[in-house]
Amino acid sequence: MEHKVTCVLVMVLMLAVSTLAEDQAGKEASSYTxxxxxxxxxxxGYSGITAEECTSRGCCFNDRxxxxxxxxxPLAIENPEEVGEEERDSAGLAALAPPGHRRVRGHVELGTRQAVVTKDLNKHSSA
Incomplete structure (x- = not known):
């Protein structure tokens, strides 16, 4: 009975260690862009390098x-946790939203010198 318990504990420990190793490898891989x-x-690389050769060196390839x-x-990201998520607006342009913040869309109309009218486009109107 003790042998079975020891085997189960060893297997659980191995699973935990491998999960931690995979998580750390994922963090290191996401530290570059x-x-x-x-x-x-x-x-x-060199002139004429193929995409396959380039990526096998751990580099980025873009021939456009x-x-x-x-x-x-690749470019190192100093604080990967602080990088915002990229969003696209209706025109297809990229915009970065800081973590923990929502992107605000709005429309500003100039009224008189004393007033500026704004409209929050994030709110949905019921029609």
Whole structure:
């Protein structure tokens, strides 16, 4: 009976350790991003490198812009927990919402010199 209990405890311990290791690996992997300005790109390859060769080096690949490196090092994120989530507005433009805050959409109309009229577009009107 003691042998079975010991085996179960060892298996639970191994599962816990492997879960922690996977979680840590996920945190480290999310500490880098390929999203950056063109000027921030630091070359990681050579002229004519393929996407497969580039990514096998642990680098980012984007061949859409001439005159800038296509294979480049990922950019480190200093505080991944503080990076906001990207949203897209109705025009398809990207906007960042800080963590814990909601993005406010509104419309401002100039009235008189003494008044400015605003309308909160986040509120739904019942028609």
């Amino acid at each position: 390929c999203t950056m300005t063109l000027r921030e790109r630091v070359n990681c 812009t001439m005159g800038y490196p296509w294979c480049f090092h």
